[in-house]
Amino acid sequence: MLLRETQSGDLVDVVDMSALTNPFIDQVLVQYQHGEDLLEPEVLSKSQLRFPSGEGLPVCWSDGHYRDKQVFSRF
Template sequence: MLLKIKVSGSLVEACSLSELTDPCSKHIRVKQLRGYRNAKPVHLLKTDLVFVSGEELPNCWMEVNARGRRDSLARAS
């Protein structure tokens, strides 16, 4: 899956979709897309990445209790 680094706007490819969607993992291995050479994977924080469209990654991919927090916030208001 292609993603974009927030700060630089560079495109990267996620090495593992399961690693990307795992809320227990704060980092993900990605390959930078530069030229035609196969880049070595590097580790980046998920919080530094967005979809190519600029949209943030879903909370359920980032936080273990994302659903529980949302439900408790809804009940509190």
């Protein structure tokens, strides 16, 4: 999956999708997409990633307790 790194605006390819969607893992392995050469994979924090459209990642991918906050806010 291609995402955008927020600092540089460069596209990165997520190497491990299960780490990206696991809310208890804070970092993911990505490869920057520069030209024809594949660069060595790097570890980035999920907070540094956005969809190419600029939209942030879903909360359920970064906060394993996001539903707990919804339940407590009702009371």
